[in-house]
Amino acid sequence: MDLDVVDCDDLPMPRVSQDHLDARRRQILYGSRACFARHGYEGATVRRLEEATGLSRGAIFHHFKDKESLFLALAEDDAHRMAEVVAEQGLVQVMRNLIAAPPDVEGDAHPSYLLGTRLEVSRRLRTDPDFRARWAERSKELTVATRERLARQRAAGKLRDDVDIDVLTSYLELVLEGLVSHLAMGLPADDLEPVLDLVEESVRRHSARA
Amino acid sequence: MDLDVVDCDDLPMPRVSQDHLDARRRQILYGSRACFARHGYEGATVRRLEEATGLSRGAIFHHFKDKESLFLALAEDDAHRMAEVVAEQGLVQVMRNLIAAPPDVEGDAHPSYLLGTRLEVSRRLRTDPDFRARWAERSKELTVATRERLARQRAAGKLRDDVDIDVLTSYLELVLEGLVSHLAMGLPADDLEPVLDLVEESVRRHSARA
Numbered sequence: 001m002d003l004d005v006v007d008c009d010d011l012p013m014p015r016v017s018q019d020h021l022d023a024r025r026r027q028i029l030y031g032s033r034a035c036f037a038r039h040g041y042e043g044a045t046v047r048r049l050e051e052a053t054g055l056s057r058g059a060i061f062h063h064f065k066d067k068e069s070l071f072l073a074l075a076e077d078d079a080h081r082m083a084e085v086v087a088e089q090g091l092v093q094v095m096r097n098l099i100a101a102p103p104d105v106e107g108d109a110h111p112s113y114l115l116g117t118r119l120e121v122s123r124r125l126r127t128d129p130d131f132r133a134r135w136a137e138r139s140k141e142l143t144v145a146t147r148e149r150l151a152r153q154r155a156a157g158k159l160r161d162d163v164d165i166d167v168l169t170s171y172l173e174l175v176l177e178g179l180v181s182h183l184a185m186g187l188p189a190d191d192l193e194p195v196l197d198l199v200e201e202s203v204r205r206h207s208a209r210a
Numbered sequence: 211m212d213l214d215v216v217d218c219d220d221l222p223m224p225r226v227s228q229d230h231l232d233a234r235r236r237q238i239l240y241g242s243r244a245c246f247a248r249h250g251y252e253g254a255t256v257r258r259l260e261e262a263t264g265l266s267r268g269a270i271f272h273h274f275k276d277k278e279s280l281f282l283a284l285a286e287d288d289a290h291r292m293a294e295v296v297a298e299q300g301l302v303q304v305m306r307n308l309i310a311a312p313p314d315v316e317g318d319a320h321p322s323y324l325l326g327t328r329l330e331v332s333r334r335l336r337t338d339p340d341f342r343a344r345w346a347e348r349s350k351e352l353t354v355a356t357r358e359r360l361a362r363q364r365a366a367g368k369l370r371d372d373v374d375i376d377v378l379t380s381y382l383e384l385v386l387e388g389l390v391s392h393l394a395m396g397l398p399a400d401d402l403e404p405v406l407d408l409v410e411e412s413v414r415r416h417s418a419r420a
Contacts, residue, residue: 021419025320034340041353071397074322080295094348095265108275115234118332119329119330119332119333119336122328122329122332122391122394123329124395125397126329126394126395126396127396134395163408164399164404167405167408169407170401170402170405171405171408171409174385174388174389174392174405175384175388175403176388177387177388177392178384178386178387178388178389178391179387179388179389181383181387181388181391182384182387184332184336185332185335185336186310186335186336186337186342191376191380191406192380194373194374194377195377195380195381195384197356198373198377198378198381198412199381201237202411202412
């Protein structure tokens with residue numbers, strides 16, 4: 001991710017402020033992503049977030065109400081990045097990227113921090129309905145993008161047409177769930193490429209099936 | 211699970227002892243399963259395990275070396291039960307049972323305790339190679355049963371024959387992984403029946419495909 005910090009003195013005032021705020025926000029997200037990946041949600045203390053972002057707690061919490069909001073902003077960020085890949089290449093490609101990328105690249109677009117924080121997130125999803133609602137809100141962009149991509153594929157005659165698009169969406173999300181869980185447990189992913197081929201093929205139209 | 215406690219006084223001595231030991235072992239597994247489900251792995255203290263099983267710590271740890279061994283015995287027990295269903299009906303049926311059974315039946319054959327302990331298990335799998343090895347050892351019966359079932363299905367002409375059996379096995383295990391994760395997060399499963407139909411269909415032979 002490019003931090004792209006703007007030199008605020010060279011630009012007219014209102015624009016400067018917005019650019020500066022955006023850059024700060026990106027700086028915080030970038031550093032805290034690495035911090036969550038390394039230390040987990042609970043372990044990413046305010047002090048560590050300060051170190052990882054190079055900013056004071058005052059600056060950090062000027063942009064994000066609290067640690068949970070910061071974390072959910074990362075989840076939203078991820079969902080947004082994934083949704084972009086989904087729109088162009090489908091959810092199976094998101095999964096291929098997950099198993100292809102080294103899972104320990106910190107601060108990268110790779111949602112590796114998810115692997116470090118996933119267990120805590122899962123526990124909160126399980127026990128905290130309010131968090132579950134906020135998380136679902138942040139994640140739904142991915143579901144929407146998946147459904148829309150499948151609808152376009154169907155319109156183009158590339159998708160099987162004997163199964164409802166909502167079912168295909170749930171199917172792909174369930175496999176993604178399994179894959180993230182698999183990676184989060186530190187299990188090897190090097191034999192999963194042909195499995196993803198099978199997943200992809202199972203939502204496609206087959207001339208013989210039509 | 212039927213505790214089936216044998217009245218030890220009516221039987222010849224060596225047989226009694228073994229029956230009694232077996233019954234005790236089942237009693238411990240039965241009670242501790244409920245205890246792990248309710249309190250999680252860390253929360254299932256020795257005191258709570260005593261209460262849940264109705265036995266002293268001495269009696270419990272006479273049968274199981276330590277809490278981890280007890281927990282892994284439950285994992286083995288689960289893998290064994292699931293392997294039995296797999297042998298007869300396949301891994302997709304195991305998944306159907308998971309979404310059909312009420313997930314909060316305590317002490318039941320339903321591996322609901324997995325949902326309560328899964329996060330801790332996942333963390334240990336991720337961070338403790340020794341535990342990962344012991345867990346893999348306990349779980350492999352399920353993989354073996356799945357592979358054997360698929361081989362029989364292929365021999366019977368019911369399985370697609372254009373994809374390697376190891377790939378199909380990994381595929382089904384990945385979906386199971388996703389399903390357990392989904393349930394562990396407390397997400398609704400009532401729309402997943404048609405998804406499992408799709409999973410089942412995707413490993414089957416299709417006359418049109420052959």
